[in-house]
Amino acid sequence: MTLSGPRWPRLSPLGDSALLVTFGDRIDSSTRDRVLALADRLGHRRDLGIVELVPATVSLAIRYDPRTTDYGSLRDVVQTSIGGPVPTPPAGRLITIPVRYDGPDLAEVAAKTGLTQAEVVARHSAREYQVALLGFVPGFGYLTALDPRLVLPRRSAPRPRVPAGSVAIAGEQTGIYPAATPGGWHLLGRTRTVMFDPARDPPGLLAVGDRVRFVAED
Amino acid sequence: MLFIVKALGLVTVQDRGWSIGRAIGLPQSGALDVEAFVTANRAVGNESGAAVLELVGGSLTVRAEVPVVIAAGGGAGARIGTQRIAAFTAYPLPAGAVVTLDTAPTGRVGYLAVAGGIDVPVILGSRSTYLPTAFGGYQGRRLQAGDRLSLGPPATAMTTGSPTEPSETGPIRVVPGPQGHLFGDESLAALESTVWQVSAASDRMGTRLIGSAIAPRVPATLPSEATCLGAIQIPDDGQPIVLLADGPTVGGYPKIGAVITADLGRFAQLGPGASVRFSWVSLAQAVPAAARWMNRVGVPSRAPSR
Numbered sequence: 001m002t003l004s005g006p007r008w009p010r011l012s013p014l015g016d017s018a019l020l021v022t023f024g025d026r027i028d029s030s031t032r033d034r035v036l037a038l039a040d041r042l043g044h045r046r047d048l049g050i051v052e053l054v055p056a057t058v059s060l061a062i063r064y065d066p067r068t069t070d071y072g073s074l075r076d077v078v079q080t081s082i083g084g085p086v087p088t089p090p091a092g093r094l095i096t097i098p099v100r101y102d103g104p105d106l107a108e109v110a111a112k113t114g115l116t117q118a119e120v121v122a123r124h125s126a127r128e129y130q131v132a133l134l135g136f137v138p139g140f141g142y143l144t145a146l147d148p149r150l151v152l153p154r155r156s157a158p159r160p161r162v163p164a165g166s167v168a169i170a171g172e173q174t175g176i177y178p179a180a181t182p183g184g185w186h187l188l189g190r191t192r193t194v195m196f197d198p199a200r201d202p203p204g205l206l207a208v209g210d211r212v213r214f215v216a217e218d
Numbered sequence: 219m220l221f222i223v224k225a226l227g228l229v230t231v232q233d234r235g236w237s238i239g240r241a242i243g244l245p246q247s248g249a250l251d252v253e254a255f256v257t258a259n260r261a262v263g264n265e266s267g268a269a270v271l272e273l274v275g276g277s278l279t280v281r282a283e284v285p286v287v288i289a290a291g292g293g294a295g296a297r298i299g300t301q302r303i304a305a306f307t308a309y310p311l312p313a314g315a316v317v318t319l320d321t322a323p324t325g326r327v328g329y330l331a332v333a334g335g336i337d338v339p340v341i342l343g344s345r346s347t348y349l350p351t352a353f354g355g356y357q358g359r360r361l362q363a364g365d366r367l368s369l370g371p372p373a374t375a376m377t378t379g380s381p382t383e384p385s386e387t388g389p390i391r392v393v394p395g396p397q398g399h400l401f402g403d404e405s406l407a408a409l410e411s412t413v414w415q416v417s418a419a420s421d422r423m424g425t426r427l428i429g430s431a432i433a434p435r436v437p438a439t440l441p442s443e444a445t446c447l448g449a450i451q452i453p454d455d456g457q458p459i460v461l462l463a464d465g466p467t468v469g470g471y472p473k474i475g476a477v478i479t480a481d482l483g484r485f486a487q488l489g490p491g492a493s494v495r496f497s498w499v500s501l502a503q504a505v506p507a508a509a510r511w512m513n514r515v516g517v518p519s520r521a522p523s524r
Contacts, residue, residue, distance in 0.1 A: 012396035015446035015476035016504035020396045027441050051520060054240045054444040056468060061444030063240065065519065066479070066508040071501050133442055135468030137351050138244040142442070179351035196242075198341045198353050204242040 009034070009082055011075050017051075017066050019074050021082070022059040027144065027172075031058045032132060034082075036089035036209050041081050048077060055208045057132045057142070092130065092209035097176065098217045099125070099167050103187035105155075109169070113149055121216055123147040124167075124188060129174060131210045139178035139196025141206040146172050158184035165190045167214065174214075178204075219283040220332065222365040223316060227276015228422065230347040231336050231355040231367075233269040237520070239342065240467040246447060247346045247354070247463050250274070250327045250422065251483035254292030254306075256515045258331035261289035261306045263373045266516045268335030269345035271361070273328040274422065275489055277320040280330065282311040286369065287333040293487045294319040294328020308333075326489035333372035349422065350464060389497035390477055390485045392450065393504045396443075397472035400434040401452075408432055409450070409474060409496055414458070418490040422464040424451075425488065431456030434472050442470045448477035448485070462486055479508035 014020040023034045039055045042048070042062065049069030054061040064074055101121040110117045129143035136142075146169055154170045159182065162168070166177040168185035177183060178195035196204050206212070222229070232255065235248020249255035249272055256266045271278065273294055282288075290296035291305035296319045303309055303317075311317060319328045338345050338356050347355025356365060389410075398406065408430050417426035433456050445451070449461045451471035460477055463486075477485050478499065488494050 012398075013393060013501050014396050014444065014473075015448055016393055016478050016501060016508045018444070018446050020444065022396070022443070025441065052238050052241055054467065056443040057441045059441070059443040061240075061446075063446075065512075066505045067512055067519065070505045133468055134241065135243040135442065135466060137466075138239070138242055138348075140243055181350060196351075202242070203244075203342060208241070 011078060013071055014061055018061050018063045019071055019078065020059055020061050021078055024058050027057045027132070030086070032130070033089050034086050035060050037087050038078070038082060039208075040089055042078075045077075048074065050074075055133070057144070089209065092207070092211050094128075094211045094213065095205065096213050096215055097167070097191050097193050099189045099191050099214045100218075101189035101216055103166065103168075103189045105168075105186040106188055109150070109152065109186050109188065112152055115149065120150065120188065123150055124169070124174065125214045125216050127213075129212045131206045131208050131212060132173075134204065134206060134208060137179055137181055139204040139206065141175055141195075141210075141212070143174045143212050144172060146174050152186060154184040155186060158182055162187065163190065165192060165195070167191055220286070220336075220367040220369065221281040221283055222278075222361050222363055222367070223281050224277065224279040224363055225361050227278065227321065228274040229276075229278050229361040230272050230349070231269050231338050231345055231361070232272040232347060233345045234267045234517070235346045235463060236342060236344050237518070240444065243467050244342070245348075245464055245467050247348045248344065249329070250463050250486035251292050251329075252515050253483045254327070255329050255331075257306045258289045258291050258329040259335075261291070262287050262308050262331050262333040264331060264333060264335055265373075267518075268331070268370070269338060270332070270336060271330040273319050273321060273330070275321055275326060277318060277322070278328070278330065279316060279318045281316045282313055283366075285313050286311050287372065288317055289331050290317065290319055290328065292328045293325025293489075294321045295325070296320075296328070296330070321489070326487045326492075332369055334370040337368040337370045348464065386481065386484060389495040390481050391499045391504065391507075392475045392477055392496045393499060393501055394475045395473070397434070397438070397440070398474055400436075400438050400472050401432065401474050402435050405432045405434070405474065406498075409458075410498055412495070414494050414496070416488050416490050416492045416494065417457075420490060422462055424462050424465050425460045425485070427458045427460065427494070429457070432458065432474065438472045440470045440472060442468045445469050445473070446476055448479070448482050449473045450475050450477065460485065478504040480504075480511040
C-alpha cells in the first residue's frame with residue numbers, strides 16, 4: 001500500500017463477530033511462529049467469549065460471540081498478549097503420508113522444471129513440510145515450503161474434478177485433496193490416507209502447525 | 219415419509235449448520251436465511267434448529283406418505299394442491315396430499331418445515347448438506363424426484379407459530395475491514411453509492427455482484443487468511459463476491475467489508491437480477507445488532523468449559 005506499510009501486527013474487524021490479527025505480509029517461519037504462539041496462548045483462555053480460532057500463514061482470526069464480548073474488549077486482550085518476546089510455539093505432530101507417485105502431471109512437472117520424474121519425486125519427498133493453513137474444502141492443508149526447484153504457477157485451466165487423495169503442488173505449496181473437487185494444482189501422485197472423514201473425531205487428519213512427510217511407495 | 223415429486227432448483231436438507239469448524243476448513247453451511255428457517259420450524263412446533271428442506275431458486279413439490287404437519291415460508295410462495303397457503307403457518311397435510319413451493323417471481327430461498335424435522339444422519343453435530351465435498355444431509359447431495367425422506371417424532375405439544383418480525387428494509391448494512399485500508403475513498407464510497415445487480419453465477423457459496431468496478435489502490439494478493447460469513451471479497455475484476463453459508467473459510471482476495479450478521483438472511487434472499495445497495499455502519503452498531511439477532515433466532519450459546 002504505502003512505502004512505509006502498515007505497522008505489524010495489525011488488528012482489524014473481520015465482520016461483526018471476529019477479530020483478525022495479521023502479523024505481516026510475508027510468509028516466513030518467524031511470522032508463523034507468532035501466529036501459532038498467539039493461538040496457543042488464547043486457546044487456553046475459556047473466559048473471553050472466543051468461539052473459535054482460525055490460524056493462517058500470517059494471521060489469526062478470533063471468532064467471538066457478540067452476546068458475551070465485543071471487538072474492543074478482545075482487542076485489549078490481544079494487545080496485551082502479543083507484546084514481548086515470541087515464545088516458541090509447541091512442536092507440531094509429525095504425520096507420514098505414503099504416496100504412489102504416478103500422477104497425471106508428473107511428466108509435465110518434470111519437463112517444466114528440467115528435472116527427471118525421479119528427481120521430482122525425490123525432491124518432493126525429501127522435505128518436511130508444515131501445515132500452514134487449512135481450507136479450500138474441509139481437511140485441505142496448505143503445506144509449506146516446497147523445494148524451490150518445484151515451484152510452478154497453477155495450471156492455466158483447472159480440472160473440473162480432481163480425485164480424492166491426489167497429492168499436488170502449486171506455487172510454494174503442496175497439499176492433498178481430501179475429496180473429489182475442482183482443482184488447479186499439478187497432480188504428482190495419490191495417497192490412500194483418508195484426510196477428512198466426517199465420522200472420525202477429529203474429522204481432519206491435519207492441524208495447523210503439524211509437520212508432514214511424504215514417503216514414496218511402489 | 220416424504221416423497222419428492224419434483225425438485226426444480228437447488229433443494230437440500232439444512233439446519234443451523236456447523237457453528238465450529240472454520241479452523242479445519244469447514245464452513246458453517248446450513249440455512250441461508252436463518253430467520254425464515256427458524257420461523258418455519260417454530261410454526262410446526264419443532265425445536266428451532268430442526269432440519270428442513272431448503273429450496274433455492276425454483277420449485278419443489280413434495281407428497282406426504284403419512285399425515286404430517288407442515289409450514290412453508292421465506293422467499294417462496296406455497297400451496298397445498300392448488301390452494302395457496304399462508305406463510306409460516308402450520309397446516310395438516312393428509313396422506314397423499316401434495317405441497318408445492320415456488321420461488322418465482324421475486325423470491326430466492328424458501329423453506330418447508332415438517333413437524334418432527336427431516337431425519338437424516340447427524341454429521342459433526344449437524345444434519346446440513348455440504349455440497350462441495352458431498353457430505354451430510356441426504357446422501358451428501360441435492361434432492362431429486364423420487365427421493366424419500368424420513369421424519370423425526372413430532373413434538374407432543376403443538377405451539378402456534380410466532381409471527382415474523384417486521385423485516386428490515388433499506389440498504390444491506392456492511393461493516394468495514396479487514397482490508398478497507400487498501401481501497402481508496404472513492405472505492406469505499408462506490409460500494410455504497412452503486413446499485414449492484416446480483417449475477418446469475420450466484421449459489422450457496424456466494425453472491426456475485428455486477429456494477430461499478432472497485433479496485434484496491436495497488437493490486438493486492440494477500441497470503442490466504444480467514445474469511446467470514448458475509449465477507450465482501452474484491453477479486454481482480456473488481457466485481458464483489460459476498461460469501462454465503464457454503465463459502466470457503468479462507469481466501470486471498472482483499473475484503474473491503476462484510477455484510478452484518480443481522481442482514482445476511484435478507485441479503486441471501488436476493489436472487490439473480492435483483493438490485494441491492496449497501497450502507498456502511500459502524501462496528502458499534504453492528505455488534506449489538508448481531509447479539510439481538512442471535513437471541514431472536516435462538517443461536518445456541520457455547521458455554522465456556524472450564
